Amino acid sequence: MRKPDTPSLQEDLSTAASWVEKGLLSISMRHAPISRLPSLALYSLESGGKRIRPFLCRSACSAVGSPPDSALKAACAVEMIHTYSLIHDDLPSMDDDEMRRGKPALHTKYGEKQALLAGDLLLVEAFGELLDTPLGPGRVAMMVARLARAAGPQYLVGGQYMDMYHSEDAGADWIHTMILGKTAAMIRVSLELGACAGGADDDVLEALSAEGDRLGFLFQLTDDILDQCGSAEEMGKEVSKDTGQGKRNPVSMMGLDAAAKKAEEMASDISARLMDIRGDWSKVAALALFLPHRRK
Numbered sequence: 327m328r329k330p331d332t333p334s335l336q337e338d339l340s341t342a343a344s345w346v347e348k349g350l351l352s353i354s355m356r357h358a359p360i361s362r363l364p365s366l367a368l369y370s371l372e373s374g375g376k377r378i379r380p381f382l383c384r385s386a387c388s389a390v391g392s393p394p395d396s397a398l399k400a401a402c403a404v405e406m407i408h409t410y411s412l413i414h415d416d417l418p419s420m421d422d423d424e425m426r427r428g429k430p431a432l433h434t435k436y437g438e439k440q441a442l443l444a445g446d447l448l449l450v451e452a453f454g455e456l457l458d459t460p461l462g463p464g465r466v467a468m469m470v471a472r473l474a475r476a477a478g479p480q481y482l483v484g485g486q487y488m489d490m491y492h493s494e495d496a497g498a499d500w501i502h503t504m505i506l507g508k509t510a511a512m513i514r515v516s517l518e519l520g521a522c523a524g525g526a527d528d529d530v531l532e533a534l535s536a537e538g539d540r541l542g543f544l545f546q547l548t549d550d551i552l553d554q555c556g557s558a559e560e561m562g563k564e565v566s567k568d569t570g571q572g573k574r575n576p577v578s579m580m581g582l583d584a585a586a587k588k589a590e591e592m593a594s595d596i597s598a599r600l601m602d603i604r605g606d607w608s609k610v611a612a613l614a615l616f617l618p619h620r621r622k
């Protein structure tokens with residue numbers, strides 16, 4: 327089993343976090359607000375988070391040999407959509423979480439209507455930011471189309487719907503489809519947008535999309551493992567939620583030990599496949615190898 331190269335990965339993650347946080351300082355929703363709504367959205371956007379999706383976007387752009395700044399607007403856009411999805415997921419009518427990223431969730435601090443609208447704002451503004459990508463209109467349109475698809479009914483929103491209406495006899499295929507939607511699509515599209523911004527060709531994008539789905543599934547698998555045995559302090563949110571709600575996931579179906587073994591196997595497999603894609607995918611491969619060992 328290959329071991330993750332943790333110190334340099336942590337450095338790369340922290341470089342990507344600082345990079346996107348600087349990018350988020352110039353997003354257009356900060357200008358001339360007519361209400362306090364943008365400042366509420368910024369409460370969540372600026373409340374930390376691992377910034378994994380911006381890391382993937384940046385790393386994919388570099389992997390295909392382009393300067394990462396070509397992917398900065400895309401990285402801001404994916405983090406904005408991810409943050410909107412967390413704000414809405416935390417609402418009492420959805421997953422009902424009071425804490426997020428170690429702080430009161432947006433609705434806990436400011437109220438439900440505020441959180442609903444702040445999420446809406448982030449979703450819309452994400453596309454506005456992406457459209458500001460300094461590349462030709464054809465490439466930007468391709469990126470917008472991919473982001474819209476990932477955030478839409480086939481993926482993020484559709485996967486969330488499935489998660490809200492779990493059936494007790496949900497089988498492995500149903501769970502796989504739900505995870506590809508609610509979690510993997512935003513991971514996959516982060517890689518795709520970074521690679522698109524870097525000028526990747528169709529062959530690279532196709533191979534990358536397949537690994538993005540696998541990486542996203544692995545991310546959720548490790549999230550489910552941490553939901554069972556991680557600490558609320560490290561995760562910055564309540565744990566053991568799925569189990570408490572009787573929801574089925576890969577861990578409840580196969581047990582903790584088998585899930586941990588599957589995560590290790592998937593990580594090795596994904597990192598090997600990534601290294602076969604044209605370009606230098608070592609940073610993304612390092613993240614894949616690290617995921618089974620993450621604590622938050």
Ligand code: GRG
Pocket residue numbers: 374375376377378408410411412414415427482483486508509545546549622
């Ligand atoms: C409301 C449309 C809509 C979608 C919600 C994000 C989401 C979909 C649900 C949250 C619950 C959950 C377990 C989602 C899976 C994705 C996931 C593990 C999100 C947490 O991502 P991290 O760990 O969070 O990257 P940080 O805070 O580090 O950004």
